[in-house]
Amino acid sequence: MRLSLKALCDKLAVGRTLHPYETQPWAHYDAERGLTCSAEVRGGPGLEDVEAEIQLVRDEDAPPEPPPIRRSQRGDDDDDDGGDGGQGGGGVPPTPPGVPEQVYILRAAPSPADGEWEVKRLFVRAKDYTNAFGEWDEKGCAFFRACVQALLKEEIPDFDRLIEEELQDDDFFGGGRRGRVGRKAPKAQAAQLMGMKKGM
Numbered sequence: 425m426r427l428s429l430k431a432l433c434d435k436l437a438v439g440r441t442l443h444p445y446e447t448q449p450w451a452h453y454d455a456e457r458g459l460t461c462s463a464e465v466r467g468g469p470g471l472e473d474v475e476a477e478i479q480l481v482r483d484e485d486a487p488p489e490p491p492p493i494r495r496s497q498r499g500d501d502d503d504d505d506g507g508d509g510g511q512g513g514g515g516v517p518p519t520p521p522g523v524p525e526q527v528y529i530l531r532a533a534p535s536p537a538d539g540e541w542e543v544k545r546l547f548v549r550a551k552d553y554t555n556a557f558g559e560w561d562e563k564g565c566a567f568f569r570a571c572v573q574a575l576l577k578e579e580i581p582d583f584d585r586l587i588e589e590e591l592q593d594d595d596f597f598g599g600g601r602r603g604r605v606g607r608k609a610p611k612a613q614a615a616q617l618m619g620m621k622k623g624m
Contacts (some may be wrong), residue, residue: 425561426540429474432532433465435565436476437572442467450575458486458521461580463528463572471534474541476568478528480580482521526550527583528571530564548591549583557593566590 430441438448444467451462463478519525532543543561546553553560567590574581 426542429541432474432541436465437569438465442474444469444471450572452575452578452580454580458483459580461575463575473531473533476530478571479524480527481524484521486521528568548587553591558595563590
C-alpha cells in the first residue's frame with residue numbers, strides 16, 4: 425500500500441493531514457470496568473514518520489477482567505486447539521492494574537524516492553503482523569478505524585473480536601472465515617468519524 429499522507433491520515437480516521445508534532449487523540453473511560461482506552465495518531469518532529477497507537481489501562485481498584493476468549497470458545501473454529509492458529513490475538517492476558525497495555529502500534533514513513541507513504545510495521549496485542557499476509561497494512565488501518573469508531577460510541581473496543589474480523593489472511597481462509605460470508609470492514613469513513621466526534 426503506497427499512498428499520500430492525506431490518504432494515510434484518512435485511513436487512520438484523522439480526517440485531515442497531520443503536521444509535525446501534531447496529534448489526533450481519542451479516549452473513553454469505562455467506570456464500571458475501571459478501564460481507560462486511548463488511541464492517537466501522531467506526526468513525527470519533521471514528519472519523517474507517522475505513528476498510530478492504542479493503549480488500555482486498568483484502574484488500580486478495577487474488578488478482574490474475565491479470561492480472554494479464544495476463537496474455539498466463540499464457536500468459529502470447531503477444530504481450533506485453543507491457540508491463535510498463527511492468525512488471531514490468542515487471548516492475551518490483561519496487564520497489571522495501572523500498567524498500560526500497548527494494544528496496537530503502527531508506524532508509517534514516506535519513501536525517499538517519491539514521497540509516497542508506506543506502513544513499515546504493525547503490532548497488535550504483542551503479535552507482529554508486519555508482512556504477515558496480503559494487505560496486512562490495509563487491514564491494520566481498518567482495525568484502527570474500527571477501534572476509533574467504538575471509542576466515539578463511548579465503548580471499549582472488543583479487541584479480540586476485531587482481530588478476528590479485520591486481521592485475517594483472506595487467502596488462508598479462502599476469502600472468508602468459516603461460517604461467515606467474508607471479512608467485515610467498518611463502514612464509517614474518516615469524515616463520518618470526525619462528524620461523530622463534533623456532535624458529541
